[in-house]
Amino acid sequence: MHEYPRPMVTVDVVIFTLRENDLQVLLVRRRNPPFAGMWAIPGGFVDIDEPLEAAARRELEEETGVRDVHLEQFHTFGDPGRDPRGRTITVAYLALVRADQVRPRAGDDAAEAGWWSMRALPPLAFDHDRILACALEHLRQRLKCFAVPPGLLPDTFTLNELQSVCEAILGEKMDRQTFRRKVLAAGVLQETGGYRRVDGRPAKLYRVRSAR
Amino acid sequence: MHEYPRPMVTVDVVIFTLRENDLQVLLVRRRNPPFAGMWAIPGGFVDIDEPLEAAARRELEEETGVRDVHLEQFHTFGDPGRDPRGRTITVAYLALVRADQVRPRAGDDAAEAGWWSMRALPPLAFDHDRILACALEHLRQRLKCFAVPPGLLPDTFTLNELQSVCEAILGEKMDRQTFRRKVLAAGVLQETGGYRRVDGRPAKLYRVRSAR
Numbered sequence: 001m002h003e004y005p006r007p008m009v010t011v012d013v014v015i016f017t018l019r020e021n022d023l024q025v026l027l028v029r030r031r032n033p034p035f036a037g038m039w040a041i042p043g044g045f046v047d048i049d050e051p052l053e054a055a056a057r058r059e060l061e062e063e064t065g066v067r068d069v070h071l072e073q074f075h076t077f078g079d080p081g082r083d084p085r086g087r088t089i090t091v092a093y094l095a096l097v098r099a100d101q102v103r104p105r106a107g108d109d110a111a112e113a114g115w116w117s118m119r120a121l122p123p124l125a126f127d128h129d130r131i132l133a134c135a136l137e138h139l140r141q142r143l144k145c146f147a148v149p150p151g152l153l154p155d156t157f158t159l160n161e162l163q164s165v166c167e168a169i170l171g172e173k174m175d176r177q178t179f180r181r182k183v184l185a186a187g188v189l190q191e192t193g194g195y196r197r198v199d200g201r202p203a204k205l206y207r208v209r210s211a212r
Numbered sequence: 213m214h215e216y217p218r219p220m221v222t223v224d225v226v227i228f229t230l231r232e233n234d235l236q237v238l239l240v241r242r243r244n245p246p247f248a249g250m251w252a253i254p255g256g257f258v259d260i261d262e263p264l265e266a267a268a269r270r271e272l273e274e275e276t277g278v279r280d281v282h283l284e285q286f287h288t289f290g291d292p293g294r295d296p297r298g299r300t301i302t303v304a305y306l307a308l309v310r311a312d313q314v315r316p317r318a319g320d321d322a323a324e325a326g327w328w329s330m331r332a333l334p335p336l337a338f339d340h341d342r343i344l345a346c347a348l349e350h351l352r353q354r355l356k357c358f359a360v361p362p363g364l365l366p367d368t369f370t371l372n373e374l375q376s377v378c379e380a381i382l383g384e385k386m387d388r389q390t391f392r393r394k395v396l397a398a399g400v401l402q403e404t405g406g407y408r409r410v411d412g413r414p415a416k417l418y419r420v421r422s423a424r
Contacts, residue, residue: 005260006219007221008218009218009290046290046301048218048219051290051291052301073287073288076264080262080263089303
């Protein structure tokens with residue numbers, strides 16, 4: 001029954017952060033073939049009795065030391081030919097972190113781990129350029145709905161801080177007044193009642209309105 | 213190299229339609245074990261050299277006769293134990309169709325095919341109740357962004373027709389004026405200039421504004 005040839009199944013984890021208002025991604029340099037020495041998204045094979053998200057967390061921690069992040073599955077890539085070892089289907093996850101929350105270190109199959117600007121990526125192993133492009137597009141789509149991307153901001157933040165995050169993700173500057181009007185109209189924020197002094201002037205602090 | 217045990221990989225296709233303002237899903241009755249005789253989402257095994265979306269289209273047509281629909285991948289399910297035959301990872305797709313566009317007929321592994329109301333589903337094979345719930349949540353999330361769900365409406369439509377689609381998906385009635393204000397403010401529609409007489413009164417016709 002069903003003794004067809006079976007594909008290999010892997011997970012990949014795209015970790016984005018913001019450093020000096022630049023959107024950056026966590027990459028690892030591969031120790032082993034195929035693509036040995038090339039940079040890649042952290043990831044690896046799913047154990048036969050392991051849930052997909054557990055595999056993603058395990059690979060991420062083994063290769064980069066990063067743990068305790070909110071992972072969101074965003075797409076599964078399975079084109080024949082994407083892996084020279086044979087048919088491999090990869091379930092891709094996405095996480096947003098604050099750069100000061102994680103201190104990447106290489107481990108296991110990774111010779112090196114580090115942040116790369118999305119605007120100056122090295123050549124990547126497999127179809128990882130396509131996976132990164134898809135992850136970014138996924139983020140951008142969500143932003144068009146004014147859903148505040150979780151993870152990149154502290155619990156309370158100013159509208160300027162939120163705008164910086166949005167601009168880094170969208171890759172474009174936005175008019176300050178238009179941004180404020182749209183975001184506030186979307187009804188996804190609530191005022192905390194608190195203020196932070198920015199350049200000597202008080203700026204209102206907001207938090208994400210909790211889902212009903 | 214990598215001679216670990218490999219999972220099986222399948223695709224499943226959730227096809228939603230609107231019939232008399234009720235959100236319905238296309239299900240097939242399984243001919244073979246496991247879960248023989250039970251209703252399930254159309255789907256099946258991915259051939260070793262077949263792209264994932266091609267597998268989804270093939271299985272959908274083989275089991276239901278439905279073809280030429282816009283498929284969107286929405287989630288991959290892979291919990292150990294979800295298939296009694298062994299570890300099986302399924303890549304799930306979603307499509308929205310107009311009921312008059314498809315005429316389901318059973319075929320291949322399906323003994324029967326038909327529309328079921330999302331509010332009165334039969335017991336389902338595998339974890340297909342969870343997959344359906346996830347598909348519906350995916351639709352609802354998108355609707356919160358006022359992205360008009362493609363496929364359920366003709367090319368031009370009235371705001372009342374759009375509201376019916378949204379209400380069926382969200383499972384709740386909405387205030388007519390609030391709905392209109394929100395949808396128009398979202399800027400996703402454009403007037404066609406045309407009108408349709410509804411109950412003797414002219415109603416403006418809209419289309420989805422094309423993406424930039």
